[in-house]
Amino acid sequence: MSARDLFSLNNPHFTRGVGIIAAILIVTAIAGFIVLPFAQPWIQFANVWDAICSAAGVVQRTATVAAPEETKRLSDVVLTSHTLSRPSQEAIGRGATLAQRCAICHGPTGISRADSPNLAGQYAAVIYKELHDFRSGARSNAVMSPFAVNLTDDEIADLSNYYAYLPRLPAYHPTPQLPKPNIVIFGAPLRGIAPCGACHGSLDNKTGSPWLEGQSEAYMKAQLQAFAEGERRNDISQQMRNIARAMTPQEIDAAAAYYASQPPDVVKAVD
Amino acid sequence: MLVNRKLILAHFWLAFAVFGVALTLGAWQMFIRSPLGTWLSNPELYYRSLTAHGTVMGYVFPTLVAMGFGYAISESALEQRLVGVRWAWTGFWLIVAGSIMAVIPIALGRASVLYTFYPPLIGNIFYYLGVVLVVVGSWIWVALMSINLRIWRKAHPGAPVPLAMFANVAGSYLWAWTAVGAALELLLQIIPVAAGLKNTIDAGLARVFFSWTLHAIVYFWLMPTYIAYYTIVPRAIGGRVYSDSMARISFILFLVVAMPIGMHHTFADPQVGAGFKFIHSAFTALVALPTLLTVFTICASVEIAARLRGGRGLFGWLRALPWDNPMMLALAFSFVMLGFGGAGGLINMSYQLDASIHNTQWITGHFHLIFGGAIVIMYFAIAYDLWPHLTGRELIDVRLIRTQLWLWFIGMVVTTFPWHWVGILGMPRRMAYFDFADPAIAPQALSVIFSAIGGFVLLTSGIMFIVILARGMRAPQVDAGAYRFAVAVHQPATVPVALNTHALWVALMIALTITNYGYPILNLATTGTSVPAVYVGAQ
Structure with missing residues (x-):
């Protein structure tokens, strides 16, 4: 039997195989695209086509819903790997x-x-x-x-x-180096706080995050408090606000004091 | 007739060597995030290890086993010398080169993106190129399997293709097509960004491409195991295959329905429409069919063996089975793990139930039980069965082999059952450490400790496996005879063309891919929803 006989309506394996698969596909498609969308009482569809489009994942932009008013300006900086590469x-x-x-x-x-x-x-x-x-x-x-x-x-x-x-220099008023507090090394997994170094340079650097070693303790504390209270809001996806809100005042003090006491030469170099 | 033994042994040895390394990393990971270990001060080390573990266990190890076993099947089932030996070695060396190329950036912490890539995370380009080389090397194997079968067909027009080779080629076609998804993701999406040509990536589209690969790859891993069920176990325990046709139907069903179901991995993803998720969910349910057919046929085949050995009664025949035969033991363990793993899988494939366990430790427990348990234990069995024929030396220490299989089974159950449990309790996956001092998760500490102990049992068993094979290379020489596969109760004299060729089923596989993936891919590709790439290990 040749390939022509295989793909032939006279071949029961072909007709049954294709028929069964096609039937399953059609039944599941009707269920998935028509029956189930209408089975959701909390969603209203104008017609069947509307339901099919919704189930197919077509992006629907409804003009009737107004975008929420922007009360405060959000950061609109776009940084790419080329933005500041190789300055003259x-x-x-x-x-x-x-x-x-x-x-x-x-x-x-x-x-x-x-x-x-x-x-x-x-x-x-x-x-x-x-x-x-x-x-x-x-x-x-x-x-x-x-x-x-x-x-x-x-x-x-x-x-x-x-x-x-410019070269990284020690801070103007260096303090004796403090041991790493837990909030800095491990973060707090159950509160969704990553280790500071995961973004701020000692483990990895996420673009836009500063290194903190040797910075002013008062400044860092003030910024963490501003993030926690929502006064500072230029972290695009609320990364810092979410973290600062979940930190206890003691942890804020410990993290700021620790970073202020560190020399800046431990920071991961920029590629 | 096994002629190219060195080629097959090279594949197996490389597979088991990298398996040993990845297993050690896995045990360390279990330990370090359990309450037994102290927290890592650098969680990146954990993700580095996890990436290496997943890349080796997902891409390199099973692919090499399938290739080595495939070459062995081609030579012994078709009884003809492998055509394209030089190409086969090229494929092997491509995998060696690809693995090295991928592992270096992982070790340097430049590619801690996990083996599923997780865009918009972007690692070092050489990691992805290494994976591409591994896949290209395996595609050479796919081509060789097809060519060798074609040559055999020409010499034996109309004759039934031996079951082992029929299944082997079905597995190779499944792999060829399912790897296309990840290849498209790498070539169109990830590599241009990793090369610096682009700095945004459509993470949603990339994930859909990957789901194309991600589920059917499991059935590619499964193929050698199922081939062993049908064509090695009945022979090894003195039985016969209950039905040759049932076996063929199972393999072609895998070819057709393993592919268009991957979106059950993206149930929680917003970029895929609910209708397509439902279709994929329904087709995933269909995959149970070839598995249930297989369980039935193999149980029947095993019963034949028992009755031939004088077993009587409704269940009394179970006692007559050769339980001291490692192959019998491996099959029983594999079925138990397949049963539990499969039952867990029903939760994962259900659109609603998935929500309760999505991205929890349940999922990692599930795929370790199915892949690491049901599948890999049969890889061990395949190696034990083939080894005397490949080395010309006997594996003498059957007791050690039995202990090794027992330990693997016990280790896998002790590891994965608590793993499932903490998943139900909500413990997320892909975490470097957990704060077990917190009252919210303190009660889970005990389960996690059991799991970690299970990991070390598995490591012990894995080391024993490698030791047994290594000792087998120096054992006294024997004549193992020709390598044979199980015969059916009714050995087929003729087979309908649909059950003797793959064309119809490959066509259906591609057609279903188009119906189930075509629109979602087209939709995502044309809407333009790219996000900035997040580079790993680099500023």
Whole structure:
């Protein structure tokens, strides 16, 4: 028997095999696309075609439902692996000139004496994102916002590249190194808190997350509290707000004190 | 007639060597996230280990077993020398190269994305290229199996294809087609991002592509086991296959319905329509059919063996079975684990019930019981049965073999039953550690400890298995004779063309893939729902 005889209506194996499979497919399709959608009393369909489209997963945009009003601005920064890659020496030089206006708080070498973040050697993506957020209003601060509001896109990129280029120096008022608290090493699995280092550089770095070693204790504590209370909201998917809300005040103190006491050279290098 | 023994042995040895490494990693993982271990200060190490364990156990180990066994079947069932030996070695070396290429980035922590890839996570490109090489190497095997069967058919026009080869080729076709899903995911979605050509990825579409592979790959893993049920066990225990046709029908049913069912892995995914999920759920239920047919046929075949040995009565014949025969033992253990695993599978394939166990430890318990238990224990049996024919030396220590099989069975039950239980209690999977000091999950600590102990029993059994095979390489030489497969009660003189060829069933498999996957893939590919990639181990 040749292939032609196999795929022939005279071959009962062919007709039965295909027939049974087709019948099962048709019955399940009718059940899945027509019967079951209408069996859900909480969903109303205009007609059968509407039900079929819904069951098939066609994206339906209903114009009648208005999008919720945006009360606060959200971060609209887009970072890709190419955004800040391979800056030129000129760009870094332009950044250095622009950075003179930042030095009053962030220090002439990028190390702050004023409980502002140390920027020397910070990931470029972090400075890029925060400056954009200050400019757009997604993050606001009485001192920082007026500085950021007049920066152009290029200036922000140059500043980010300049600070990322600076060597990481010890903090201005280094404290004796503290042992790692549990909240930093392990997070709190049952409360959905990942170890800090999973994003902030000592284990792995997720784009847009700063390294924290040697930063001001008062600053980090204030930011965690601002995230917990929802005053700061430029974390796109509420990553930090969810974590900070689940942290106890003692854990916030311990994490801030620990990171402030660390030298910044343990941070994972940027590729 | 086993001519290319070195080729087959190379496949088996590589398979069991990587299996040993991955098993050790698995036992460590069980330990480190149980209350017996201290928490890892770097959870990334856990995911690194998990990626290596899954990649080896999912892609490398079973593929090599299926290939080695396939070559053995081709030579001994068809009684003709393997055609394309040089190609077969090329396939083997591609798998070696691919495995090395994939393992290096995993070891460096650059590809801790788990073996199911989980886009938008993106790891080092060499990890994915390594997996592609493994798949390409196995496709050479698929082609060789098809070519060898074709050559045999030309020499034996109209003759019934030996059951072992018929099933083997069905398994190879199933693999060829099911691997296409992951290949499309890798080539169209992941590799362009890993290579830096793109920085967004359609995670939903990628997951649908992967589900195309993810379920039928289980039936590809299962094929050597089912071939052993039908063609090795009855012969080894002195019985006959109850029905040759039933066996063929089971294998073609696997070919047709194993494929268009993968979306039951995406029940919790919003990007797939509920209608398609229902169809996939219904077709998943159909897969029970070839399994139940097999259980019936094999039980009947075993009963034949018992009655030939003088067994009497409704169930009294069970006592007459050769329980000291490792093959009998392996079959019994495999069936028990298949029964429990299959029952658990009914929960997973049900659209509603799945919601209660989706992404919990239940799932890991389930696939370890089915794959690690029911399937792998028959891989052991296949190796034990083939070894004297491959090495020309006897495996003398039958008692050690029995102990090894017992330990594997006990270890797998002790590991997976508590694993299922904590899953029902809601323990999520893919976690590096759990806070058992917290009253919310403290009661689960005991179950997890049992599970971890089971893991070490499995490790012991795995080491014993490798030791037995290694000692078998130095045992006294014997003439094992020609390698034979079980014969049926009624050996077929002629077989209807539909049960002697694969074309109709391959056509149905492809047609069902198009009906069940065509629209969801087209829909996702045209709506453009990409998200930014999340790079692992790199800024």
